[in-house]
Amino acid sequence: MKKIQIISTALIGLTLAACNGGGGSNSSSSNASSTSNPPIESSGLPQKSSNSTVNNVVPVTVDGGPNGNSPYNTPFVSVTVCSVSNPTNCQTIDHIILDTGSMGLRIFANKLNSNLNLTNENVNGSPTAECTLFGSGYDWGSIAMANVQMGSEIATNIPIQIINDPTIPGVPSNCSNQGAYNDLGGANGIIGVNPLPYDNGTYYSCSGSSCSINSNINTNQQVVSPVYMFANDNNGVIVQLPNVPSGGSSSLSGTLTFGIGTEQNNQLTAQNVFTSNGTAQDGSFTTNYDDGSYDSIFDTGSTELFFDTPANSPALAVCQSLSGFYCPTSTTAINTQISSLNGSNAINYSYNIINVENYLNSNLNTEAIPNAAAEGGDNFFIWGLPFFYGKKVFSAFTGANAGGTTGPYFAF
Template sequence: MYGIPNAFVRALREPRSFLLAVLLALTAGLAACGGGGGNSDNSSGGSSNSGSSGDTSSLPAGPQQQPVAATAANTVAVTVNRGLTGNMPNIPTVSVTICVAGTGNCQTVNNIQVDTASFGLRVLASALGNFSGTLPTTTSNGATLAECTAFADGYTWGTVRSADVKVGGETASNIPIQVIGDLATSTVPTACSNIGPAQNSSQALGANGILGIGVAPWDCGAACTTSALASNYYACPNGTNCSNTTVALASQVANPVAHFPVDNNGVILQMPPISNNGQSSATGTLVFGIGTQSNNAMNASQRFATNQWGNLSGSYNGRSLDAFLDSGSNGIFFDDSSIAQCGGNLGTFYCPAKPLALGATLTDVNGNSGNVSFNVVSASALLNGGSNFALNDLAGQFGSSSSLDLGLPFFYGRYVYYGQDQAINGGTQTPYVAF
């Protein structure tokens, strides 16, 4: 698709937040009808499965790992609540401080989404305000460098700028980031706008930016150093007339974790166990480094070697699938025609008549396999009239029918590890996920 290597497309184009328009419609219904989730009217999201049960007593107990306290320098608190738009469930966010490189001139931006299936920091120009103008732009042959980043629900467009990035007590010094929405809409290349809707505002994005902390150290890698890919990097003389360009690794939007001076070999996303009926909020911890400090030991029972973008193989109901673990997806997304979809305002979220306990198999790039389990509860019941925003049983069909996207619901009650690809820089560690 769009000239980008398939693995790169899969990593960046899977959903960060499913069907924003659906949830906006749900909120509108709640405002009009005054709540009362589980009913057949718009207060339950307009579901066509108004009889779907929210009784989760038959479900097996989920994982119960508790996050460590976010008090050490290599940690930062992760929050899930009603968020900036007030209608987006399962959006995990952190605070990130952005500085003019090598100075104390900094700005902290809250509500940055944690995304384990993309790579690099992308922050809205509107969230930075006038501060964005203090960050120097990156250039390509004297022209301003811009990027079109493809996601399943649209694209982000904006300049590449250099900055120091601070998360918790860790700092990635003088790395390229993307500032979203700082170029005129008239500059958006056709190859970019063809991807889908622009995600260049907090209302569209559901957050003030995206912190991509997946396994890759850069967001494109070697492919963009040799080929001017149609929907990736652009040279924009005077900020206009943008055309495809190659870009060296040093100028590509960089995963901050891989560029920390210490604790740079991976991350652990720790989300708390929550009720199978959902709850209004949840607070977890993002831990930097694996086996580098007393609070980040490797204690996973299953470990899977991935490709360079964090992808695996999988199987569900006898079908072979592409699989990945993605905190940036707010549901577990897979195709199963035997599960009733909600319809109405909830679209292709699942609304089974009874809660379901399901399983799948993951297979890594070395052929090693392991089983995973997850639950599916009616989205109509889970959302509870718009009062629940932390949901561990939310699922639906979205994106490719050949994908198994283990989104944020899979993370609750688990420590999920992402080992950085250090072999690409001459190290010995190859990328992996574990839990």
């Protein structure tokens, strides 16, 4: 059996730390509607005229990764990276993790052709580097300037991170002591499309054999979501994945659509829209569960749902052989309430949690596990990739008018 890893690529330390997390407050709402694993929404609303030449949709694939060893429930896209000085000098890199919980494009240096000749970002004459903190560890690398293309959409001359770049000094101790090194589960890189477009990370200036923190990096010098920098269709994204078929799937195909309300194929058809209401800029919302109120995001970069072990019923036993994962005796529904951060737009939402051990024993070749959940919420409730199966989920950038509603928001 392939080893299961808890990646949780949501930038919990960056995107959620500013939110008012907590696990002990009671919450209820009398205006909540009820929802239980709703089907994919169909487009039928009045639609804006489309530019017939635009290609604003790219494939998303859930599979075993470049070497077949990536964690279950990992969604991948392909990204084309080009030299700024020679825009025809390009390379398409597959198996880039799609992550609605982080920001920007980050690629491992050994996956880039040596003749791509990306230019380092220099601030005051010194190369720039970044220590990127994920929920599952850190990555260290240089910042380079590149043109990034997905479909027919292009972001020109934007900062991206080159992880493990051998041309800069090694990782500083004040980065490596933040946790374990994060190999992204064997992926070639990661692209973040969180509603907060810039990562507000920890940046360094490098000189000689060392790098030191530079707190004066401007926003436009930070790693940024390429989608946010597209000329068109740049106000958000739509992630759509099918349900996992009976018997599992070794490769599940979906789509990533750029823009919300900008083309005929990306109208805002969601019934439920959850905003940050100006309190946070990362699209976080509230999940009430088990007598607690938790900050939440819909996160394709987390391979399961993550939430603290419930103190009350229903009891969710932890797996014996898969440490940290929930393995109830039979499929068990958890009852939650999801709302915007200010409590508006609340819905009651029931979600089934399966026994992961039993599912894998019965579906030996699957790469997609529906309704999987694990411990480790740390006072957050993370709706990971299993939530996305059978849904169309919208993620709108901060401050953007996306389908008539101002971001940041998540919607489904």
